[in-house]
Amino acid sequence: MIGFAGLSHLGLVSSIAAASKGFEVLAFDPDRALCTDLQQGRLPVYEPGLAKLLETHRERIRFTPDVRELRECDVNYLSLDVPTDAGDRSDVSVLHERMMELLANSAPGTALVLLSQVSPGFTRRWEQRLRSTPEWRDLSLYYQVETLILGRALERALRPERFIVGCDDPRQPLPAAYRELLDAFGCPIFPMRYESAELTKLAINMYLVSSVSVTNTLADLCEKLGADWAEIVPTLKLDPRIGPSAYLAPGLGLSGGNLERDLATVRTLANEVGADAGVVDAWVANSRQRRDWVLRVLHSEVLTRNDSPTVAVWGLAYKPDTASLKNSPAVHLIEALRTAWVRAYDPRAVLSSEGRPHFRQVDTALDACRDADALAIVTPWREFALVNLALLRERMRGRTIVDPFGVLDKARCMREGFDHVRLGEPLEVKETVA
Amino acid sequence: MIRHLQPAPALRGRVVVLGASGFVGRDLMDHLSSLGVETLGLSSRNVNLLEASSVERLQSLLRKDDTLVFASAITPDRGRDTRALMRNLSMGEHVAAVLEKTPLAHVAYISSDAVYADDAGLLRETTPTAPDTLYGLMHVTRERMLALAAQKSQTPFLVLRPVALYGPADTHNSYGPNRFLRSARGDGKIRLFGDGEEKRDHVYIRDFTRLLGQCLLRRSIGTLNVAAGRAVSFAVLARTITKLCERPVCIDCQERNAPITHRHFEISALLQAFPSFAFTPLHEALAMTAGQLAAAA
Numbered sequence: 001m002i003g004f005a006g007l008s009h010l011g012l013v014s015s016i017a018a019a020s021k022g023f024e025v026l027a028f029d030p031d032r033a034l035c036t037d038l039q040q041g042r043l044p045v046y047e048p049g050l051a052k053l054l055e056t057h058r059e060r061i062r063f064t065p066d067v068r069e070l071r072e073c074d075v076n077y078l079s080l081d082v083p084t085d086a087g088d089r090s091d092v093s094v095l096h097e098r099m100m101e102l103l104a105n106s107a108p109g110t111a112l113v114l115l116s117q118v119s120p121g122f123t124r125r126w127e128q129r130l131r132s133t134p135e136w137r138d139l140s141l142y143y144q145v146e147t148l149i150l151g152r153a154l155e156r157a158l159r160p161e162r163f164i165v166g167c168d169d170p171r172q173p174l175p176a177a178y179r180e181l182l183d184a185f186g187c188p189i190f191p192m193r194y195e196s197a198e199l200t201k202l203a204i205n206m207y208l209v210s211s212v213s214v215t216n217t218l219a220d221l222c223e224k225l226g227a228d229w230a231e232i233v234p235t236l237k238l239d240p241r242i243g244p245s246a247y248l249a250p251g252l253g254l255s256g257g258n259l260e261r262d263l264a265t266v267r268t269l270a271n272e273v274g275a276d277a278g279v280v281d282a283w284v285a286n287s288r289q290r291r292d293w294v295l296r297v298l299h300s301e302v303l304t305r306n307d308s309p310t311v312a313v314w315g316l317a318y319k320p321d322t323a324s325l326k327n328s329p330a331v332h333l334i335e336a337l338r339t340a341w342v343r344a345y346d347p348r349a350v351l352s353s354e355g356r357p358h359f360r361q362v363d364t365a366l367d368a369c370r371d372a373d374a375l376a377i378v379t380p381w382r383e384f385a386l387v388n389l390a391l392l393r394e395r396m397r398g399r400t401i402v403d404p405f406g407v408l409d410k411a412r413c414m415r416e417g418f419d420h421v422r423l424g425e426p427l428e429v430k431e432t433v434a
Numbered sequence: 435m436i437r438h439l440q441p442a443p444a445l446r447g448r449v450v451v452l453g454a455s456g457f458v459g460r461d462l463m464d465h466l467s468s469l470g471v472e473t474l475g476l477s478s479r480n481v482n483l484l485e486a487s488s489v490e491r492l493q494s495l496l497r498k499d500d501t502l503v504f505a506s507a508i509t510p511d512r513g514r515d516t517r518a519l520m521r522n523l524s525m526g527e528h529v530a531a532v533l534e535k536t537p538l539a540h541v542a543y544i545s546s547d548a549v550y551a552d553d554a555g556l557l558r559e560t561t562p563t564a565p566d567t568l569y570g571l572m573h574v575t576r577e578r579m580l581a582l583a584a585q586k587s588q589t590p591f592l593v594l595r596p597v598a599l600y601g602p603a604d605t606h607n608s609y610g611p612n613r614f615l616r617s618a619r620g621d622g623k624i625r626l627f628g629d630g631e632e633k634r635d636h637v638y639i640r641d642f643t644r645l646l647g648q649c650l651l652r653r654s655i656g657t658l659n660v661a662a663g664r665a666v667s668f669a670v671l672a673r674t675i676t677k678l679c680e681r682p683v684c685i686d687c688q689e690r691n692a693p694i695t696h697r698h699f700e701i702s703a704l705l706q707a708f709p710s711f712a713f714t715p716l717h718e719a720l721a722m723t724a725g726q727l728a729a730a731a
Binding site (some may be wrong): 288 | 558560605661700702705706709710711712
């Protein structure tokens, strides 16, 4: 049996994915109400396809608030998402508590697998504690790299490209039960020392951030030089050194928390060991600059032209197919629009209006646009592309659509009389100076 | 980045301006008066900040609910050397000594974008300070001196770092709008280095004092660059000015004695702090400045 301790987004997706591969799964969380909800098929997080997968494989997964039941398992995952603070630094205190709990409730011979987001050195320190504590010596400890992508978590959990497993000694075979579980996913397995695995996770995200930053930098240049990034992208995708899956869509900077956490970790590590991480500062600065792109366009087009403007915001989540607001550009925008009235709509995410007297969340995309001087589409949910533009025109007072991701068709918007602004295209905002 | 301690604009006490006879100080006094704010303008005639006795003198003039604006400095046109640096630091030392012992409602220090390196790329408040000149070094040092003093007396502290300011009352005559306007009116020539390719951000003095006024009304703390967010080349600036002049003006391109550098500002922090603040378009502000210069003549 496979155990999972910690049922946040990561634990839920991973445990249900394991059940779907035919394994008996015991999923533990100390929150009794959460376990009751899960046992009845009610998920606390939104992830496309997850509820259906749970429903299909419910007979193989049991949710329990009793940690002692983990003694029945051959492999126990510590699968808690590690929270981050306002500076995107991990708070691993909960992880330490859960680790102690897991050690105390795992039977001798169990393989313990850390799936949570930890920094290089974390697993080795626990391994040393295991070796120096007689009652834990029969346990083996592994670190398995997770690359959860909210909104696409299931697809990645069910069809991973590879497994990266940090080991005390990578020359030793993995425990049979653990190996059997990983083999069920039919992808290559890369055992390596703990530190390498921990750094691999950072390496993956650093490469992604560098792509995102390069794309955003070049899109910014396009806007100012009269080029259109959309025309350039297809040529880059055909270059094998860049590739069809490269992050070539310009966006509003880094959000969601995971990439930001890893940047903070790399900066801290580099500082500790005396390595140069100046590039990380540049990425962070680039991200912040792009995050405020919508605000800059709105400032130029609307905020300085109306005494009491109303701005409609479509999308609050940091990206589509999630309800997460972590480092969401929409939330930053709304915080900055305190001299305007803001009406927002999001299919999943909810933002409190407490402490935001200028803000109201409404139930439909069109309702958000009532008497709006401008519309900002900050999260590119697919459903926004289906909105009737003629109705939108009727609802709005103004004609400005700030659509960074190009959710709406520009030509159609223009035919309806809108001014449509997208990331990466020549920006013709009215300048505040000559 | 700045934060407003006061949610809605309001100013209960008085605003005391150090450097009230200077370019910024005078315009600020005018602007605050137009808002009905009580002001006390101090210049070197009232309190000579170069003298140690200014500490006691200033202390005796200040009240607990005062807002203090420190807009006094020996500008580069009056000295770029070590002596000017030391004199400026001495002024900073005296104001810091007052501030350390005298809690106030709010203190605003008028610094400069000279705190950044000439080739620092896109500038924002988080850009490390790396001044290329003693003038910039002076501002960095005074910012730190005053921040420490304000911390000791628990006085809310604001630093504004404006780009080059221009307006009819400017006496500095530095390379840019003011010099171009004056020389166009004077001998009908605007002298550019090279072809005037360098791009700079320029802010009209009244825009700066309006923004500073809003910071005072909201008791803003932190550090904010004051730039319009759109840099234009000196060549564009010169051509705009020629169109404002009644008689023909010749643009004279002279040999460049320094490499071309550009200076752009990313002003999201300003937009977040004051989302509806609008800078006067450059051509309008230049026209106003030209008109006021003509009227004064």
